[in-house]
Amino acid sequence: MNLSIFTKTSILSPTLSSRIILNRSISNSITPTPIISRCYPIPNPPISTNPKTPLFLRPPTFSATLSDLQKWQNWAKTLASSIGSTFTDSDNGPNSENLHRELNWLIEDALENPQFLQNPQFIENPQLQLRAELGDLYELWKQRIEERRPFQYVVGCEHWRDLVLSVEEGVLIPRPETELMVDLVEGVVKEEEDDDDDGLKGGLWVDLGTGSGAIAIGIARVLGGFGRVIVVDLSSVAVRVAEFNVKRYNLQDKISVKQGSWFEPLSGFEGRVAGLVSNPPYIPSGHIGGLQAEVGRHEPRLALDGGEDGMADLLHLCNGAASMLKSGGFFAFETNGEDQCKFLVDHMETVYYGSFYNLKIVKDFAGIERFVTGFRS
Numbered sequence: 613m614n615l616s617i618f619t620k621t622s623i624l625s626p627t628l629s630s631r632i633i634l635n636r637s638i639s640n641s642i643t644p645t646p647i648i649s650r651c652y653p654i655p656n657p658p659i660s661t662n663p664k665t666p667l668f669l670r671p672p673t674f675s676a677t678l679s680d681l682q683k684w685q686n687w688a689k690t691l692a693s694s695i696g697s698t699f700t701d702s703d704n705g706p707n708s709e710n711l712h713r714e715l716n717w718l719i720e721d722a723l724e725n726p727q728f729l730q731n732p733q734f735i736e737n738p739q740l741q742l743r744a745e746l747g748d749l750y751e752l753w754k755q756r757i758e759e760r761r762p763f764q765y766v767v768g769c770e771h772w773r774d775l776v777l778s779v780e781e782g783v784l785i786p787r788p789e790t791e792l793m794v795d796l797v798e799g800v801v802k803e804e805e806d807d808d809d810d811g812l813k814g815g816l817w818v819d820l821g822t823g824s825g826a827i828a829i830g831i832a833r834v835l836g837g838f839g840r841v842i843v844v845d846l847s848s849v850a851v852r853v854a855e856f857n858v859k860r861y862n863l864q865d866k867i868s869v870k871q872g873s874w875f876e877p878l879s880g881f882e883g884r885v886a887g888l889v890s891n892p893p894y895i896p897s898g899h900i901g902g903l904q905a906e907v908g909r910h911e912p913r914l915a916l917d918g919g920e921d922g923m924a925d926l927l928h929l930c931n932g933a934a935s936m937l938k939s940g941g942f943f944a945f946e947t948n949g950e951d952q953c954k955f956l957v958d959h960m961e962t963v964y965y966g967s968f969y970n971l972k973i974v975k976d977f978a979g980i981e982r983f984v985t986g987f988r989s
């Protein structure tokens with residue numbers, strides 16, 4: 613999960629910021645803002661029966677004249693410009709420059725031929741095909757600015773690694789730093805000499821609290837023709853969205869999606885899991901009210917709130933790892949940063965003395981200690 617409009621710490625490494633621009637990644641921070649003066653009510657996410665189709669995947673069945681679209685674009689630009697640095701100053705939210713970039717992405721997703729809006733001299737027919745009605749584009753952009761609805765919910769997708777994942781209210785938008793989780797798995801799998809069922813590559817992998825299914829889909833692609841993955845989430849919206857994304861990448865034979873609490877749907881797999889990964893809720897409850905509006909008002913509390921000190925789910929996962937992983941099995945957990953990493957390693961070294969080896973704290977792209985990894989003895 614991440615921080616400033618771009619990363620959890622609000623300090624962007626050059627690498628991360630360029631990835632964000634290239635990848636259209638999230639700009640929502642979940643770092644509490646320094647001044648916690650407001651506490652927003654957290655709305656219950658609307659329960660969707662079917663995941664919504666992301667805008668860019670919808671058929672271009674609507675049309676508008678070039679001049680009407682230009683009117684909309686000018687209105688949307690003016691609204692974006694009017695924000696200046698207001699959101700940034702209030703809670704580290706997006707500034708006008710960020711919003712103008714998002715507007716271009718919205719145009720890319722909504723128009724069949726977005727290049728014609730930028731270069732109208734090449735148009736023969738002044739009608740442009742759209743994937744949403746023009747009236748909806750007005751409404752979506754108002755929601756983005758006036759309600760601070762995250763851009764990813766507005767267009768229904770997030771670009772993450774080499775994937776484009778469907779997301780909607782009720783599901784956490786996957787963050788850039790979490791991409792590293794897949795690299796960590798790739799690293800340990802590549803070190804292995806054999807691909808047999810007893811090892812890591814050919815074994816059973818589990819992603820707990822899968823959300824959109826991002827990490828699991830990344831891992832399934834790393835495993836290639838080997839192994840299989842089970843993903844678990846308590847949220848019914850997350851389960852439906854993860855299923856949608858798994859099918860879109862044609863991985864339904866490799867990834868099973870289960871609804872339930874943490875290890876509950878995995879009974880019978882004790883001591884048989886080759887790899888266990890999770891990016892659980894880890895924000896201390898008291899910090900939720902100080903989050904950037906896009907996050908605190910719109911993303912699901914179930915995905916954010918890690919209890920009083922943010923450690924409740926991480927400790928539960930760590931305890932479960934001891935019983936679920938087979939000998940030599942690998943785990944990787946994402947945390948809120950240095951303090952949680954250290955606490956977790958200390959817990960594993962003392963309470964689970966001798967149960968794990970090669971425990972490591974791994975930094976994210978922004979240089980923040982973010983992940984704890986290790987192996988079951």
Ligand SMILES: C[S@@+](CC[C@H](N)C(=O)[O-])C[C@H]1O[C@@H](n2cnc3c(N)ncnc32)[C@H](O)[C@@H]1O
Pocket residue numbers: 613783784785786787790820821822823824825826827844845846847850872873874890891892893894914915916
């Ligand atoms: C921080 S989000 C991570 C989502 C996704 N893995 C990612 O990295 O984008 C935490 C996820 O844990 C899920 N969750 C919360 N409590 C849970 C529980 N008791 N059992 C299973 N999943 C849970 C939430 O619904 C949410 O999808």
